[in-house]
Amino acid sequence: MSSSDRVRVRGLSIYRPIIYGNTAVALTQKERDALTSPDHTHRWTVAVRSAASPQNSDQVGGADDLSYFIKRVTFKLHDTYPSPTRNIDKPPFEVTETGWGEFEIIIRITFIQEAAEKTMTLLHHLKLHPWTVSGEPEIPPLEVALKAGPVHSWQYDEIVFNDPFQNFLNLLTAHPPTPLPKAKRKPIPFHLANPGSFEESKGGTPEFHASMISEEAERLDDARKKIIAETERLRNELIQKEAELEKYKKQLADGA
Amino acid sequence: MAASASDIRSALSLPDPSSVAGPSQPKKPAPTTRKPEGISRELYSLIGPSQPSVAAQVAKPRLKQKPRFATGISSATKWELKSFQNSTRKDGLQLKHWVKASDSADAEYPFAKYNIQNPVYTYSQDEYTRFLDTSNRSATPKDGKGEFEKPWTKEWTDYLFKLYHEYDGRWHVIWDRAEFPPEAGFDLEDLKHRYYSVCRKLIRNRPWPGDEASRNALINSLQFDIEREQMRKRYLVSLESRTADQLAEEEALYLEVRRLEQTERRFKREREDLLRTLAGMDSGLPYLVEDNGVPLGIFSEPRNLNKKRKTTVGQELDSPLTPSGAGSSVSAIKRPQNTKSAAYDAQHCIIRTELPSSTSATKAAHQPAYIRSSKIPYLKNNSMQSKVLQSFAEMGLSPSRLVMPTKENVAQLEGLLEAVTAMLETKKLLDKADHDIQVAKKQLAMRNGQLEDGEGDGEPGVKTEEAMDVDQAQDETDGNEGRGHSVVSVRSVRSRKKVRYLSLPDLVTL
Numbered sequence: 001m002s003s004s005d006r007v008r009v010r011g012l013s014i015y016r017p018i019i020y021g022n023t024a025v026a027l028t029q030k031e032r033d034a035l036t037s038p039d040h041t042h043r044w045t046v047a048v049r050s051a052a053s054p055q056n057s058d059q060v061g062g063a064d065d066l067s068y069f070i071k072r073v074t075f076k077l078h079d080t081y082p083s084p085t086r087n088i089d090k091p092p093f094e095v096t097e098t099g100w101g102e103f104e105i106i107i108r109i110t111f112i113q114e115a116a117e118k119t120m121t122l123l124h125h126l127k128l129h130p131w132t133v134s135g136e137p138e139i140p141p142l143e144v145a146l147k148a149g150p151v152h153s154w155q156y157d158e159i160v161f162n163d164p165f166q167n168f169l170n171l172l173t174a175h176p177p178t179p180l181p182k183a184k185r186k187p188i189p190f191h192l193a194n195p196g197s198f199e200e201s202k203g204g205t206p207e208f209h210a211s212m213i214s215e216e217a218e219r220l221d222d223a224r225k226k227i228i229a230e231t232e233r234l235r236n237e238l239i240q241k242e243a244e245l246e247k248y249k250k251q252l253a254d255g256a
Numbered sequence: 257m258a259a260s261a262s263d264i265r266s267a268l269s270l271p272d273p274s275s276v277a278g279p280s281q282p283k284k285p286a287p288t289t290r291k292p293e294g295i296s297r298e299l300y301s302l303i304g305p306s307q308p309s310v311a312a313q314v315a316k317p318r319l320k321q322k323p324r325f326a327t328g329i330s331s332a333t334k335w336e337l338k339s340f341q342n343s344t345r346k347d348g349l350q351l352k353h354w355v356k357a358s359d360s361a362d363a364e365y366p367f368a369k370y371n372i373q374n375p376v377y378t379y380s381q382d383e384y385t386r387f388l389d390t391s392n393r394s395a396t397p398k399d400g401k402g403e404f405e406k407p408w409t410k411e412w413t414d415y416l417f418k419l420y421h422e423y424d425g426r427w428h429v430i431w432d433r434a435e436f437p438p439e440a441g442f443d444l445e446d447l448k449h450r451y452y453s454v455c456r457k458l459i460r461n462r463p464w465p466g467d468e469a470s471r472n473a474l475i476n477s478l479q480f481d482i483e484r485e486q487m488r489k490r491y492l493v494s495l496e497s498r499t500a501d502q503l504a505e506e507e508a509l510y511l512e513v514r515r516l517e518q519t520e521r522r523f524k525r526e527r528e529d530l531l532r533t534l535a536g537m538d539s540g541l542p543y544l545v546e547d548n549g550v551p552l553g554i555f556s557e558p559r560n561l562n563k564k565r566k567t568t569v570g571q572e573l574d575s576p577l578t579p580s581g582a583g584s585s586v587s588a589i590k591r592p593q594n595t596k597s598a599a600y601d602a603q604h605c606i607i608r609t610e611l612p613s614s615t616s617a618t619k620a621a622h623q624p625a626y627i628r629s630s631k632i633p634y635l636k637n638n639s640m641q642s643k644v645l646q647s648f649a650e651m652g653l654s655p656s657r658l659v660m661p662t663k664e665n666v667a668q669l670e671g672l673l674e675a676v677t678a679m680l681e682t683k684k685l686l687d688k689a690d691h692d693i694q695v696a697k698k699q700l701a702m703r704n705g706q707l708e709d710g711e712g713d714g715e716p717g718v719k720t721e722e723a724m725d726v727d728q729a730q731d732e733t734d735g736n737e738g739r740g741h742s743v744v745s746v747r748s749v750r751s752r753k754k755v756r757y758l759s760l761p762d763l764v765t766l
Contacts, residue, residue: 117625162622213662
């Protein structure tokens, strides 16, 4: 059984939609005093989850258990944290900590043995303070932060496997991913690549939904059409100017 | 006098018929259908309820109507000679035509919509050197069509496009009026070939809004196969110049082919009958589809192939036809499977790609697993990078990050990046052209300024006299043309310049 299954299925690639990122809440003064290091201002959780959110839950993503193809996720935190390399060997693949500063977290995803793939590395900038319209960092005072509620920073992405082994493919097809909801039900997660979504990202726990994909495709397509129209205009102007230049050059040549 | 049944009965004192069950009893009167309209009852009972005849009768006789002349009560329709605007005319010519007064005034001129223009294709210098320059092409290109790639210079290409625009794409007029040098040896097909291949190249290489299908449709509309055209024209010529003998021969051959065809059909039918009687009804021969007059008797695919009913006798005869039959039935089965597997693929997030060749599969390197956003092309660190970033920021997008990086969105982003780079390059060329124009203007101004200075030292009196003489001569020749005087004054400016240039050597000789 195993020998025939260790054949790669050519011409086929299979992907899994995931999200990775963090949520963060500001701590009240009482909570801070209860900590070992009272200079920490926020509690945050960084995680790797499936893209669809579970029904009736306040969690962003994580409707599916990803351990059918992920063996281990390693989160490398800032060096000021004790044992900054946190290995998570079983779901949920997340780390919760307290802290005061934003930094880059290196996320390493190790796949199950059947996949025979190298570890995948992702980077995530830990976000503690609320998003601003301008995108410039702005640290609000404590009351404002508490009122604003949890801060979310998530990135949707897709892990693509090419020419998978047959047995790995069987494992994957045995766990089809929960599809994203078609329409918007909750606020959408804010993303710097779409600053227009700022207003829509307010008001509670966000959720990824499928029309975000088509909306982005439309945005890109509209932009492309606009650019091409502008290029046409510039090109026609260029042709006119070239004709004008020819005329002047001829005049110069005649004179000489 | 009509006697009814009841009268006779009472006369003969017969009992009431209802008490006796006679043969006439069950014969109920035929259900009285509705009285027919338009024709009398007797006529209807004669004709019966047959539709065509009833309809023909019922139709009112449509005699020629008495024409309604205008009397005092209903006035004649008033027509007026109204002037109208043709929205597609640029010179504002006002013509008049007769319009019914009752028609809405200033309605759109109905024939304006027929004034369609051919799309105009122009190209910049840069585009010419990049895609359209064929002067340095190798003598034997790989598709072996070397003899059709006659050398075209940029001037000739520009001239061709100018002609096309001027003569609205009418090739025979263009061909007649074109004045290409005789050594180029351009035929009508060569002109067309060059024009259409340039258009196709431009469309292919410029960024294209919209999908690939519409771009391909446009390119297909601009296809021109020069080889086929030349062959077609040769055929036409030979067709025209057939002698009487050849015509007679062709007729005879054609008749013979049709006769053979018919006998073949009969022959096949007889054969099938024979086989059926020999092998029994279930010989399982495929239905023979009658060919619809196609010469050489090519059969279309047998549609109703019944694979189950095959005997050995049937099989030998079927074999040449079954592969085609099997193919059609298998493909019919495959189609429902395709839609099912598409849904399956979508559910499991599977993407299938066509393999280029299966033989290299074993040696093919395995592409390792990756995260989709890593496939977004990163900006090369060159001078344009900041401008690209700026353009994206203006549109509210990011060139390096996507909210939802799916396969399609990543491809879209790539397309957008290409379009932005193309736009910035065009802008750069435009700025350069602007700059060159400024430089050229300055040079011209400087040159004119220099000559003025040069003249000031010499003998102004003689020069101006000479200038005026030549001016007058020029003016006379110009005046003969009868143009407006603005043109003459321009001419005289130029002639004044020319005079200056002429007087320099005079200075030298003096």
